[in-house]
Amino acid sequence: MQVPGPFDYERATGVEHAVGLLERLGEGARVVAGGHSLLPMMKLRLANPEYLVDINDLAGELGYLEVEPTRVRLGALVRHRQALESEELAAVCPIFRDAERVIADPVVRNRGTVGGSLCQADPAEDLTTVCTVLDATCVIRGPEGTRRIAMRDFLVGPYETALAYNELLLGIEIPRRARTSSAYAKVERRVGDWAIVAAGARVTLARGGTVEDAGIGLTAANPDTAALLAASRELVGEEPTETTIAEVGRRAGAACSPVSDMRGSAEYKRHLATELTMRAVRSAVARARAAGEREGQ
Numbered sequence: 001m002q003v004p005g006p007f008d009y010e011r012a013t014g015v016e017h018a019v020g021l022l023e024r025l026g027e028g029a030r031v032v033a034g035g036h037s038l039l040p041m042m043k044l045r046l047a048n049p050e051y052l053v054d055i056n057d058l059a060g061e062l063g064y065l066e067v068e069p070t071r072v073r074l075g076a077l078v079r080h081r082q083a084l085e086s087e088e089l090a091a092v093c094p095i096f097r098d099a100e101r102v103i104a105d106p107v108v109r110n111r112g113t114v115g116g117s118l119c120q121a122d123p124a125e126d127l128t129t130v131c132t133v134l135d136a137t138c139v140i141r142g143p144e145g146t147r148r149i150a151m152r153d154f155l156v157g158p159y160e161t162a163l164a165y166n167e168l169l170l171g172i173e174i175p176r177r178a179r180t181s182s183a184y185a186k187v188e189r190r191v192g193d194w195a196i197v198a199a200g201a202r203v204t205l206a207r208g209g210t211v212e213d214a215g216i217g218l219t220a221a222n223p224d225t226a227a228l229l230a231a232s233r234e235l236v237g238e239e240p241t242e243t244t245i246a247e248v249g250r251r252a253g254a255a256c257s258p259v260s261d262m263r264g265s266a267e268y269k270r271h272l273a274t275e276l277t278m279r280a281v282r283s284a285v286a287r288a289r290a291a292g293e294r295e296g297q
C-alpha cells in the first residue's frame with residue numbers, strides 16, 4: 001500500500017490566515033484544496049510536504065462564480081461540479097461545460113477545484129487549456145498584497161507556476177466580449193480518463209463575419225504551454241470557412257510536439273491535434289454567430 005510520508009496539518013480559517021501560514025511555514029508547506037492531484041503524488045512520494053495548509057474552509061471567500069457584464073470571476077475553490085452545472089457560465093463560456101463534462105468522474109468533480117487544476121499545471125489538465133484560450137487573468141494573494149498575471153505567464157512549465165511559496169491563487173477573471181464564444185473537443189481512451197489530446201478554441205467575430213480575435217490551445221500535446229499563438233493568428237481577419245479552419249488545424253498539428261506513450265503514438269496525437277482543433281474552432285464559430293444574433297449585433 002502506498003502511504004504519504006509524515007506531515008503536519010493546518011486548517012486555514014481565511015485567506016489572510018492561509019497566506020500567513022504559508023509565509024511562516026516556508027517552502028516545506030503545500031496548499032491542499034480538493035487533494036485529487038496532491039494526495040496521489042504524496043502517496044507515490046513524488047511530493048513530500050512537511051505541512052499541508054488546508055483551504056477547504058475558505059469556500060465563503062474563494063467559492064464564488066459570478067458572471068458580470070464585462071467579465072466572469074471564478075474563485076479558486078469552485079469545484080469542477082459547480083463549474084459543470086452552472087447555466088450562467090455555460091451561457092457565456094460554453095467551453096467550460098464542454099471540458100468539465102469530460103474531466104474525470106463525479107467523485108473527482110465533486111471535490112477537485114478550478115484553482116487546484118490550474119496550480120497543478122499538468123500539461124494534460126483540461127482547465128489549463130480552457131483558461132489560456134479564454135485569456136484569463138490569475139488573481140494571486142501573497143504577504144505583499146494582491147497581484148494579477150495573465151494565464152500564459154502563470155504557467156511557467158510542466159507542473160510549475162509563477163506562484164511563490166507564500167502565495168495563494170484566489171481565482172481567475174475572464175474578459176467578456178461581444179460576438180464571442182468557445183468550445184472544447186477531447187479524445188480520451190475511456191470515459192473519465194485524461195486526454196490523449198484535446199483542443200480548445202475561442203473566437204470573436206467582427207460584425208461582417210470575419211474573425212476579429214481568436215485563441216487556440218491544446219491539451220496533452222506539448223510538454224508545457226497550452227497556447228498556440230501562431231495557429232490563432234492564422235484565423236484573425238479571415239472568413240472562418242472550412243478551408244481556413246482546415247489550415248488552422250494543419251498548423252496546430254504541425255506546431256505541437258507530443259510524445260509517444262501508453263496513450264498513443266506521437267503521429268496519432270498530431271492527427272488528433274489537427275482534427276480536434278478543427279472541431280473546436282468550427283463549434284466556437286457557430287456559437288459566436290449565435291451569440292451575435294442573441295446580442296442583436
Ligand SMILES: Cc1cc2nc3c(=O)[nH]c(=O)nc-3n(C[C@H](O)[C@H](O)[C@H](O)COP(=O)(O)OP(=O)(O)OC[C@H]3O[C@@H](n4cnc5c(N)ncnc54)[C@H](O)[C@@H]3O)c2cc1C
Pocket residue numbers: 030031032033034035036037038039055076077102103104105108111112113114115116117119120124125126127163167168169170192193194195
Ligand atoms: C482519477 C482522476 C482522474 C482525473 N482526470 C482528469 C481529467 O481528465 N482532466 C483533468 O483536467 N484533470 C483530471 N484530474 C485532476 C483533477 O481535475 C484534480 O481535481 C485537479 O487536478 C486538482 O484539483 P484539486 O482541488 O484536487 O487540487 P489539489 O490536489 O488539492 O492541489 C493541486 C496542486 O495545486 C496546489 N493548490 C491547490 N489550490 C491552490 C490555491 N488556491 N493556491 C495555490 N496553490 C493551490 C496544491 O498545493 C497542489 O500543488 C483527475 C484526477 C483524478 C484523481
